[in-house]
Amino acid sequence: xxxxxxxxxxxxxxxxxxxxxxxxxxxxxxxxxxxxxxxxxxxxxxxxxxxxxxxxxxxxxxxxxxxxxxxxxxxxxxxxxxxxxxxxxxxxxxxxxxxxxxxxxxxxxxxxxxxxxxxxxxxxxxxxxxxxxxxxxxxxxxxxxxxxxxxxxxx
Amino acid sequence: xxxxxxxxxxxxxxxxxxxxxxxxxxxxxxxxxxxxxxxxxxxxxxxxxxxxxxxxxxxxxxxxxxxxxxxxxxxxxxxxxxx
Numbered sequence: 001x002x003x004x005x006x007x008x009x010x011x012x013x014x015x016x017x018x019x020x021x022x023x024x025x026x027x028x029x030x031x032x033x034x035x036x037x038x039x040x041x042x043x044x045x046x047x048x049x050x051x052x053x054x055x056x057x058x059x060x061x062x063x064x065x066x067x068x069x070x071x072x073x074x075x076x077x078x079x080x081x082x083x084x085x086x087x088x089x090x091x092x093x094x095x096x097x098x099x100x101x102x103x104x105x106x107x108x109x110x111x112x113x114x115x116x117x118x119x120x121x122x123x124x125x126x127x128x129x130x131x132x133x134x135x136x137x138x139x140x141x142x143x144x145x146x147x148x149x150x151x152x153x154x155x
Numbered sequence: 156x157x158x159x160x161x162x163x164x165x166x167x168x169x170x171x172x173x174x175x176x177x178x179x180x181x182x183x184x185x186x187x188x189x190x191x192x193x194x195x196x197x198x199x200x201x202x203x204x205x206x207x208x209x210x211x212x213x214x215x216x217x218x219x220x221x222x223x224x225x226x227x228x229x230x231x232x233x234x235x236x237x238x
Contacts, residue, residue, distance in 0.1 A: 038238055054237065055162055057230060060214035085237065097238050117238055123216065125230075126237025127162035138163045141234035 003073055005081045007065050009056065011088040013095055023080045023100050030079055034109040035100040036117050042092035050131040052139075054087045054096070057125035061085070068119045072101070075115070076108035083116065085126065115152050122149040156223070158191075160201070161232035164208065167201035177223075184210045185219040187229065202231075209234060 004023070008014075016037050024030045040052050065083055072078060080102035090096055099116045103109040120126075128139040159172045181190045185205070192202045202208060210217050211230045223229060 055165075056237070057159070057161055057211070057214075057232070060211055060230070063214050064216075121238035122235060124237045125161065125211070125232065125235055127233060128236045129162070138233065139236045141236050145238075 003079055003081065005069055005073070006083070007062065007069060008084045009058075009061055009065075010084065010086055013086070014084050014098060016095065016098060019082050019084065019098060020100055023082050023102050027080075029104065030102045031104045032106040032109040033080075033100060033102045034106070034113045035098065036113050037095055038097040038117075040090045040092050040094050040096055044130065044132070048133050049092060050133070051089050051091045052096070053089045053129045053131070055127045055129065056085075056087045060125050061087075064124050065120070068116055068123065072112045072116050076101075076103065076112040078103050078108055078112050081112070081116075083120075085120065085124065087126065118145070118149040118152060121145040156226050157228045159228065159230040161230065163233055164201050164231050167197055169197050182222055182224070183219065184212070184217060184221050184223060184229070187223055188219065188231070191231075207233065 020033055020035050024033055042049055069081055069083060078101055082100040084098040086096055097120060099113050101109040101112040122145050129136060130139055156175060157172060158175050160168045165171050177187060177190050181187050188202050188205045188208060191198045209232050210219060212226045213228050
């Protein structure tokens with residue numbers, strides 16, 4: 001059976017509960033669903049954030065996420081996968097990204113979701129610009145995100 | 156070839172994309188960065204720390220020693236901060 005994979009890049013917000021339900025509705029082969037949602041925080045290191053604006057590389061962002069989705073399916077016995085990444089202006093409290101993985105058992109679902117998030121952070125062509133009280137600026141990449149992604153490198 | 160710029164690279168260069176025809180001596184991504192840096196102050200500013208710059212050829216990540224022969228679209232951008 002082909003594993004259902006849904007990938008959306010969109011400006012609009014999404015409903016996490018709806019996406020989780022949509023992945024498992026009508027199926028009895030799924031024993032575990034893991035979801036991660038990334039949400040826009042209202043502060044960064046004590047500074048208030050008014051909004052984030054996400055720029056992306058249309059065409060490549062879709063292709064890069066699809067490549068990582070294929071790799072996740074090759075490495076873990078996943079039975080369903082949904083990835084949604086927003087772009088444009090996002091205010092605190094709104095969703096930025098969603099990864100939902102389904103499998104027969106929890107281990108694959110947890111690991112697949114973590115792998116996908118670590119790779120989205122460091123390899124998907126998106127860039128965050130922060131609007132704060134003291135002006136706006138591009139968010140710097142974190143070494144800790146590179147270290148997190150490096151855990152999944154194949155020997 | 157089409158050259159695209161994103162995030163602060165785009166802001167510093169002052170444009171999102173342009174069509175360029177570099178001379179044959181410009182063989183790799185690193186060569187292209189060096190060639191672009193000579194095109195004006197805005198390019199010199201965008202590429203002042205070349206090792207920080209990430210590149211993609213035809214929508215695939217590449218290292219800077221990759222050849223640009225045959226590339227239709229080359230993009231330059233800072234380290235990614237999505238997710």
